[in-house]
Amino acid sequence: MNLEFVDQAITIIRQAVAAGMDWEELAELVRDQQDQGNPVAERITKLNLAANQITLSLDDPIENSSDGDSSNDSDSDQETSKFGRGLLSVDRDIFESAFANAQQYYTSR
Numbered sequence: 001m002n003l004e005f006v007d008q009a010i011t012i013i014r015q016a017v018a019a020g021m022d023w024e025e026l027a028e029l030v031r032d033q034q035d036q037g038n039p040v041a042e043r044i045t046k047l048n049l050a051a052n053q054i055t056l057s058l059d060d061p062i063e064n065s066s067d068g069d070s071s072n073d074s075d076s077d078q079e080t081s082k083f084g085r086g087l088l089s090v091d092r093d094i095f096e097s098a099f100a101n102a103q104q105y106y107t108s109r
């Protein structure tokens with residue numbers, strides 16, 4: 001499921017940048033979509049367009065593989081309860097595909 005969120009987020013941001021949308025307007029658009037409950041926008045936690053990156057909250061595949069025994073011992077409890085699982089904050093390149101970003105992420109781990 002992470003691949004879908006990354007692909008959709010990258011596509012949306014890339015199209016807005018290509019259309020010449022101002023970075024502040026783009027940040028406002030993301031906030032508005034988050035307020036409206038857009039599931040892709042809710043996963044975008046930071047825009048760093050000067051570096052061609054967005055930061056996304058993505059499902060932790062390791063935590064999810066253990067069937068999410070919900071422990072309450074970290075500051076990420078609010079995010080965990082919001083999406084019902086553990087999340088990782090991951091920077092992604094908006095000019096790479098979701099698959100290329102995933103390969104780069106897992107190669108660097």
